[in-house]
Amino acid sequence: MANQRNTDSLAALKGSLEGIDTFYVVNYQGLTAGQLSRLRKDLVEKGGRLIVAKNTLLNIALQxxxxxxxxxxxxxSAIVLAQEDPAGVAKVLADAGKGNDKGIPAIKGxxxxxxxxxxxxxxxxxSLGSxxxxxxxxxxxLSAHLSNFVGVLEAYREKLGGGSTDTEAA
Known part of the structure; x- marks a missing residue:
């Protein structure tokens, strides 16, 4: 019979993964409690969430x-959910990895x-922006191209000897 704590953790993990189509698997070993706390805070600011669970539970939930x-x-292993800004969450992970000499957290996939x-x-x-x-x-x-297009149309109208616009008549 399965351990009740593992059963509850699996149910919570499955619930967290519900509707999530972007996540990253990372190695977090070697982070201090302070670094892990800071990483969690930075991820939340970008709409992400770090979940640490047993590999067996992660595997069952994902499968x-x-x-x-x-x-x-x-x-x-931990799983980082990216709900709002996948690039922003990936950037937080990359920056955190560059911020220490061990390169942790290391993204696995x-x-x-x-x-x-x-x-x-x-x-x-x-490497992309948010x-x-x-x-x-x-x-x-898009606005630059539209502005250029309007300029071309106005030049073409003048070339054809088109009439005055509302601003010119005023």
């Missing part, structure tokens, strides 16, 4: 959702928007 990460779940990805992809994702920054850049690029 129950048709996600097989057996090859990554060796040694001390993960899943981004439902697709299993290797460490290199997660590191590349971490979701808000990327959206702002996109808006800037």
């Amino acid at each position: 129950g959702q048709q996600r097989d990460f057996t090859e990554l779940l060796h040694g001390p 993960g899943m981004v928007e439902g697709s299993t990805v290797p460490v290199a992809t997660i590191e590349r994702l971490a 979701k808000t920054q990327l959206q702002a850049e996109l808006v800037g690029v």
Whole structure:
């Protein structure tokens, strides 16, 4: 018969993974309590969450959702859920790893928007800006192109000898 604490932990873990399509598996061994606390706080600020559980429980919870990460779940492992900003959460993990001489937490792999990805992809994702920054850049690029397009249309209208606009008539 299963240990009641493990059964409860598994149920809570499955509940936490419900509806999550982006997460990272990390090695957290070697972090002090203070570093782990700071990492958790930084992750929460980016909409992430660090869950430390036994590898067996993590494996069962993930396989129950048709996600097989057996090859990554060796040694001390934690799972980092990224609910709002996958790039921001990956950046927090990368920055925390650069912030100490051991490179911990070390990313082992993960899943981004439902697709299993290797460490290199997660590191590349971490090099991007936050979701808000990327959206702002996109808006800037689009507005610049629209402004250029309006300028071309106005020049073409003038070339054809078009009439005055409302601002010119005033």
